[in-house]
Amino acid sequence: MVPLKSLIQLDKASLLPIFVQLSNQLGQLIRVGTLLPGQRLPGTRQLADLLALNRQTVVAAYDEGMAQGWLESRPGSGTYVASHLPDVKPQPLPSGDEPLLKNKATDGQPGYAFDRLDFLVRPVMTTQAGLHLDDGFPDIRLAPMDELSRAYRSYFRWGNPQQHFGYGDTKGHSLLREQLSMYLNETRGLQTTPDNMLITRGSIMGLHLASQVLLRPGDVVITGETTWAGATMNFRKAGAIVRTVPVDEHGIDLNKLAGYCEQQPIRMVFVTPHHHYPTTVTLHPSRRVRLLQLAEQYGFAVLEDDYDYDFHYLSRPILPLASADRRGMVVYVGSLTKSVAPAFRIGYVVGPSALIDELARLRRIIDRQGDPMLEFAIGQLFKTGDLKRHFRKTLRTYQARRDHFCALLASELRDAIQFTKPDGGLAVWARFDPAIDMEAMAGRAAQEGLTLSNGVFHNPPGQQLNGTRLGFASSSEEELERSVQVLKKVLY
Structure with a gap:
């Protein structure tokens, strides 16, 4: 006889009903081979007395087990472990305090092998109290919550419910793409249309999509010696080889970059030219011109991460590389999370429409679409001017x-x-x-x-x-x- 009284442990304080707990644990005993196919179980009264339960609880547990396919009822004979189940080698009874029903699938290592990529191990920064x-990070206490709340509510009164609560455009909500395109043209000197815009869940998603589309194993990507690890992790995950160049008070060293270009094919150069991460230095105008010249000469893509363009304190900020790009060499990535609040995951990728189309196709297989309600609300804040007023207020603060x-x-x-x-x-x-x-x-x-x-x-x-x-x-x-x-x- 299987010592069910010692193997089954029921928690009457749990929110999970007792009959479900009992059914689940009987199923687990079957899966580990303690209860074998065709084995007869105690009668409902006997098991109820053994576990100090109401007989109807055991009846419900047996019914649940039969519904799940683990048990079968034989009229006039009793309840049995289903005979159609494959034989499982019985596991030895536990010794000491180790419970037999311990779930190893959620306890540490899985039962199969997988590659652990050390370069993905990096501290996760969170907003701390105190x-x-x-x-x-931005001060979330300054976020335009009232305005955003009103814009959210307007979504429920807008248009055709089947349209705006169903599936939407993989590239992002049309209102936000339209308004963001106009805003970037106005503030950054870009020349975009909504077809040049892909809305993402933060800039990191844009970097990931761009890396997957543009890079192949063995491609060489150039970054600064100091740079954002979130970007390099994506490059390496795509199979690229990351090479670095020095960074001084004027940004990345273009002479070193030119030397690399003469030695081997370069696929991509990653820069944060407005405020280099982490040192905050600005890429000198002469180096910006030369970087674009090198990109055109050697045919590499420039991935420009402009993570905090909206926060510049000395008159008008230097325009991004993308504003001077006439040959389609720059992929421009930005984010509104620092402008509003990190919890609102709104980023964007700007590029030639053919690239945006391909990024959208890739995005579809990992994230069918973004958050239409949030995207609509942010688009409304652009349209009403509330977000621009918020930018001016936070800039002063x-x-x-x-x-x-x-x-x-x-x-x-x-x-x-x-x-x-x-x-x-x-x-x-x-x-x-x-x-x-x-x-x-x-x-x-x-x-x-x-x-x-x-x-x-x-x-x-x-x-x-x-x-x-x-x-x-x-x-x-x-x-x-x-x-x-x-x-x-x-x-x-």
Whole structure:
């Protein structure tokens, strides 16, 4: 006899009904070979007495097991394990405290092999409560929630319900593509139509799609020595070989890039020219011109990630590379998540219509479409001017916070860090004294209630930058003051 009383463990405090728990556990005993095909089960009264249950609970569990195909009823004889099931080698009874019904499928490693890609292992940055100097996140307290809520509600009153609650265009909602195209033409000097726009769930999705469409195994991609790991992970996942060039106060080294081009075919160059990630430096105009010339000469694609163009504090920002592209060499990727709030996943890819069509076909097999309601709402905010007013308001706020934060760093931490006041963006790139252990420093700050990155993942192979990004935009001026005081405490 199988010791069912010791093998079946029912939790009467669980939200799952007892008869379902019992049926599930009987099924698991069958799957592991403890109960064999054709084996007779105890009668309902006997099992009810054994488990201290109501007989009707056992009847319901047996009925459920028969409905699932694990059990069968033989009139006049009783309830049996279904005879049609394949034989399973019985597992030995557990020793000690290990439960027989432990689910190994959800406990650690699977029963099959798969490749674990080390280059995908990277800390996931999240918005932290309390004091924080993050990677350069927006202040979600400034997000236009009331305006966005009104725009959401208008979606339910707009058009044909079958149309706007059904499947939509894989490229994104037509209203947002139209409004975003006009906005980018107005603010960035682009010359686009909605056919040049693909709406994505953040810029990372755009980078992924572009990598999958443009790259093949063995292709060479050039990035800066310091760059955004989210991009390089996508390039490597596509099978590309990533080569790096130095980055100085004027951006990536174009002489080094030209040398690579003479040595081997280059498929793509990835840049963040407006504010290089992570150092925030701006690519010099002369280098922008030469980069486009090299792209045309050698036929490589330029993947331009313009993650924070809307936040520039010195008059008019330098226009993106895409604005000067006349040969279709630039794929322009951007995002509205930093302009609104990270939870609202709206990004975009701008490129020749033939490329956008292919990106949309690929997007369809991983994400049939985006969020039509959110895309409509953001499109409405562009159309009414609410989003542009929000951009102007946050720009003034973030500029004031940048100025205040940089003044604090200069006055309170001048002996510990070096930095250049950024012309734009939402973070300061700070290089700490080489004697400072960044990981230990970040750990001590966390104990004092301040979250910041230790910057280790910014280090190129074989180099120790001892630097990190200190985001100022998501904190009020008073919070920035408290954060700097914590830094001062742990550094001195």
